[in-house]
Amino acid sequence: MSEVRTLSRLWRGKAKLTLPAAIRDAVVMWIGVLAAVFAAGTPFAAQAVSAAIASAPPAAARAISFPARPMRLIVPFPAGGVADAVARLLAERLSARLGVPVDVDNRPGAAGTTAGDVVAKASSDGHTLLFHQANMLIQPGLEPVPYDVIRDFTPVARVATTPLFLVIDGRLPMRTPEQWAVAVKSNPGSYSYGYGQPGSPSHLYAEFAVRGVRNGVPLVTAKGEGAVVQEMLAGRISACFCSYAAVQSHVRNGSLRMIGVTGVSRSPLAPLVPTLQESGLEGYAAAAWFGVMAPAKTPRAIIARLAGELDEVMAEREVRARLMAAGLTPLRDSPEAFATAIRSESIQWQVILRDAAQGEP
Template identity: 80%
Template sequence: MSEVRNLSRLWRGKAKCAPRLPAAAAARRWLPSLLCLVALGGATLASAVPARPALAGTQPLARSMSFPDRPMRLIVPFPAGGVADAVARMLAERLSARLGVPVEVDNRPGSAGTIAGDVVAKASSDGHTLLFHQANMLIQPGLEPVPYDVVRDFTPVARVATTPLFLVIDARLPMRTPDQWMTAVRSSPGSYSYGYGQPGSPSHLYAEYAVRGLRGGVPLVTGKGEAAVVQEMLAGRISACFCSFAAVQGQVKSGGLRLIGVTGVARSPLAPLVPTLQESGQDGYAAAAWFGVMAPAKTPRAIVARLAGELDGVMAEREVRSRLQAAGLTPLRDSPEAFATAIRSESIQWQVILRDVPIAQEP
């Protein structure tokens, strides 16, 4: 304890010279304390900075240096099974290997993802509780009250994959381009229909947006998931949908369905010959569907940077990218800054669509 008291006085610049010790003994006696001083802000022994402010300012640094120090949770708003859950479990497995602690997937389905979001929004901001969510979380606040604010209550870490939505039509129809399709729909709205698998999803909003202002309206059909919508299309009961590549790739290959456009600002590597709707003169379809990882608000920057770096390493793995592409997803190597920018811009885009096509919550 005498060393601690003397070191504290030395930190303040008030200590007297200590008795001379043999070099080896002095090193053994003072080196641990000197290393602590360096970790607490890189100060030298000659520094005259007051002790209390210096120690207080190093608490986030000390916390980030020890991260992670216990098992972590990845909260997932989807039930076990399915593409989203599989991606979350793959990420958890890879992160566990890289971080050296178990990363447990905690499925919290229900209430369109708000249950899972609320758990993470209220969690400690020490980086040990993370949220794996999708772009729907930017839409839900425009449909119903949610117990958190996406921008205020979360810290973006990284998106890991995008899920481009393709404008898909029944291949028995003669249209080959978005313009031909929209011309036909406008001329005879009641003759065509759109399907979607989840109320409040990007697929639903884009279907609503596509038929806005059409006199007489175009029937919109809700299926129990994308697979059900696809089956209805193959049976001829639904004309078109905004669907993920994973849901339709088999039927497109066999000739039952046709891709005529894709959402987003760039063509998808999953089907590079299919033009974007923006290229075809159809504005308002730039917002993407994605999967990403978020932390609670006020998570220290050093921890966010560590997590983002490890996720970038995971997404650089060839096996990970191959598995995502096989599931119809586009792998993405992202940064916290790019993710934050996407959240801000896409939140505005979705709210504009919601303003133009008010959507009542389905019972």
């Protein structure tokens, strides 16, 4: 009965709607229709019903037309390589599902900020998207960037994670993360970490691993992850946080050993390798991921459409197989889960950056 009284008060203008716009518009329309129905039997009933429907606000009666033209997927990586291949796979599948071309636009440079700036300033109509990685949450802590990750973008979905494994020289005797941590703290000058890209999750995790170790542990920069692996095989670097694809063949032949993995759960790529968290080492929960974002203020209906299509793409067996073959873990995600991850992981990375800069334990 309370609903009837509320409708009656609304009808007489003695109550206010406190509903989302789309629902409010629909309610207003149907109140008008009901008013016309009560007038049934009069010569004006049909005209009243038609007028009530015709006067409904456009938002309640008209769906957003999307996509209306070809789309662009801006990629902060040069052509070739794993990231570019994933972006092109997504573009191909989205084009088939959306019915318009989805063109990959490679904009490498400035550690990914060039591509990010293009999308941050693009029209928020869903036709320009960004394919980026977790590094974009780290970069603001290293240097000024022309956008705010949380304010200037709308998350659509992550499509894959890149689990980073703690890998050590296979000639070393340690078999667990605990044994490795004890050895490094006992004799830090005898061991080293390598990384291939400054400001990457691999770099920050190496910084985090050696924080507070008296006398420090050497951190060695190499020209890419492949170069790090070669230095390890040569015995010049003791350990790294590396992707599965970079080390899998060397792990199989015993030259390198995976003893732990970052993230909150074990990787299906190597399910027997425990997480560092399982091993009692906290602070390695943030993931390295690839995801799709849109400019801020992109309508929710468009974001929902894109997220739904990406979810269907990531459910395809062939897509999942191709990603796993590249050393990635496929992920079916939602805008809400992606937004939560961005907020929480931004904090985690900035804490690691702060601790690395201050040398705090």
